[in-house]
Structures are given as C-alpha cells and as structure tokens.
Amino acid sequence: MDSSHECFNVSVEGGIAHLQLSRPDKANSLTLGFWSELPAVIDRLSRSGKVRVMVCSAQGKVFCGGLDLQIFASSQEFHATSAIEREAMQAGLEKMQDAVNALERARFPIIAAVQGACVGAGFDLITACDLCVASEQAKFRIEETNIGMMADLGVLQRLPRLIPAGVARYLALTGDSLDAAQAYRLGLLAKVFSSNEALLEGAFAMARRIAERPPVAISSIKRAMLYSRDHGVYESLQHTVLLQSAILSGEDILRSVQARASGTPAQFADLLELGQAL
Structure with a gap:
C-alpha cells in the first residue's frame, strides 16, 4: 500500500x-x-x-x-x-x-x-x-x-x-x-x-x-510497557499476568528457538485483521 x-x-x-x-x-x-x-x-x-x-x-x-x-x-x-x-x-x-x-x-x-x-x-x-x-x-x-x-x-x-x-x-x-x-x-x-x-x-x-519477531508478542510488549508507564508496579504486574495468559504461544517460542539455532528467520502469522469500530 x-x-x-x-x-x-x-x-x-x-x-x-x-x-x-x-x-x-x-x-x-x-x-x-x-x-x-x-x-x-x-x-x-x-x-x-x-x-x-x-x-x-x-x-x-x-x-x-x-x-x-x-x-x-x-x-x-x-x-x-x-x-x-x-x-x-x-x-x-x-x-x-x-x-x-x-x-x-x-x-x-x-x-x-x-x-x-x-x-x-x-x-x-x-x-x-x-x-x-x-x-x-x-x-x-x-x-x-x-x-x-x-x-x-x-x-x-x-x-x-x-x-x-x-x-x-x-x-x-x-x-x-x-x-x-x-x-x-x-x-x-x-x-x-x-x-x-x-x-x-x-x-x-x-x-x-x-x-522478524512474533507480532502478537511485540504488540503485547508495547501494550504492557504503556500500561506500566501509567500504573503502579503491582497493578502492572497483574496486567502482565492477564496479558501473558492470553497471548503466550508455545508454537511461536519453538519457532524462535529453532530459528536461533539454524540462523534463519522464523515465519510467524500476522495479527488478525480487525473490523471497523462501531
């Protein structure tokens, strides 16, 4: 585009x-x-x-x-x-x-x-x-x-x-x-x-x-760090618990480890397309 x-x-x-x-x-x-x-x-x-x-x-x-x-x-x-x-x-x-x-x-x-x-x-x-x-x-x-x-x-x-x-x-x-x-x-x-x-x-x-990193992990890192900027440590840790439990992907971890071992970039799925806001 x-x-x-x-x-x-x-x-x-x-x-x-x-x-x-x-x-x-x-x-x-x-x-x-x-x-x-x-x-x-x-x-x-x-x-x-x-x-x-x-x-x-x-x-x-x-x-x-x-x-x-x-x-x-x-x-x-x-x-x-x-x-x-x-x-x-x-x-x-x-x-x-x-x-x-x-x-x-x-x-x-x-x-x-x-x-x-x-x-x-x-x-x-x-x-x-x-x-x-x-x-x-x-x-x-x-x-x-x-x-x-x-x-x-x-x-x-x-x-x-x-x-x-x-x-x-x-x-x-x-x-x-x-x-x-x-x-x-x-x-x-x-x-x-x-x-x-x-x-x-x-x-x-x-x-x-x-x-080259998993998009869902990168997006969540951004979200977690912005939340931490505006909230206290313990609130932010709880937010991270909920966020991590929602997005953690064993497949993405395995692909990342294998990519490091082989020296070639891993392939990760894009984030889903979102519809228009109501």
Whole structure:
C-alpha cells in the first residue's frame, strides 16, 4: 500500500510501514489536514494486522518545524473570545491530541528517525513513538514556549517519563534546545547516527529485526510497557499476568528457538485483521 497525503507519504513493504513527512520546502510543518489524516492512516494500518512495525521519518533537512504558522492566522480557535468559541477550541485541541495518541494505540511499534530540527508539534509526535533514533545534527525543542504559549499535544506529559523530570521542566520553561548527544545521554534516543543516510539505514535495520519477531508478542510488549508507564508496579504486574495468559504461544517460542539455532528467520502469522469500530 502506497498513499500520499497533505503532509506525509505512506508505504508498506514486508510488514514494515514507512510514514515520511513530505513538505521539506515548509520545514515539514503540519497543516490542519494532518490532524485528520494521521489517525485515519494509523488506524487503517493497525486494523490490517499486516504491519509489524513502522518507521516515521522526514524528507529534507528538518524533521518537523511544528505547526504550519498559517493555522495560527486562519483558525478561529486561536482567536476565541466567547464561551462558545472556547468550547469549540477544546474540541479541536482534543482532536489534535487524539491524532498523537493514535501512535500509542497502534498495534505495532513505531520508530521515529529524526534528522535536523524536531520542534513544537514534531516533538510531541516523537515522544508518542516507541523508539527514537536520530542523526548527530538533530535538535529537539519545545518551541511553544518561545512563541508565547504552552505546549498542549503531549510533550509536557510524556517527556518527563522519557528523560529526567527536572531536565524536561527546564526545556519546557526555557524553550532551550536539546542536541542529539544530550538527548542520547538522557535516554530520549536509543541510538545516534553519523548522517541522515546512516540514520534511515539504522532505523530500518531495527524495524526488520522487530518485524522478524512474533507480532502478537511485540504488540503485547508495547501494550504492557504503556500500561506500566501509567500504573503502579503491582497493578502492572497483574496486567502482565492477564496479558501473558492470553497471548503466550508455545508454537511461536519453538519457532524462535529453532530459528536461533539454524540462523534463519522464523515465519510467524500476522495479527488478525480487525473490523471497523462501531
């Protein structure tokens, strides 16, 4: 499946999806259409059961420059003066948050591959991914602080769970930048690569390794770790007991062991396709 959208292109090959931001001439800034198209695409890929992992990258020198500035000028929500307009602003903001949340809800893990600047809404997006890797030139910034507003799409909530909370507060309050070396030391990045070419190559190598594992186990690992982030240790352990008892497959274990012994990848069934939500 290949498809083009207002802000990104999507392709799927060998169980690996590639979502690539596609407005390099506009610093891959995100238009209003993005917030409807992204969750719809992620939901479709997730429901198919055939995607085992996704890489999220970008064209050009900048990963994402945040929201397209025209949104601030043209959207009534940013100039609301009445209670009715404020209520509509809440609904619009919840829609944008839900688009970011879609990355966490996907049945497959998502790897963000960041080159250049990743600021504003782009930073929100990568904190909702399961893994983040970057080139040495990458920089991360909560840009909203610098334009006189509060970040509101998830970075304030997710970043303190990825790096030390004190550093997250510093970044949120000052609008300062975090370079790739600092981001790696703090734990935001799993790996740093020397060039954009090496970045994509490394991200897809990770994706292929994940895609070779049993999809039901990988999906459950993602689910268990997200649950643990938001719940206590003992609640999370009980959740793991229930989840493991539901998905443990002796056949998948045997195939994995045999594959390690033979040095050849094992073959696992895709997840089942899901129907449309009611």
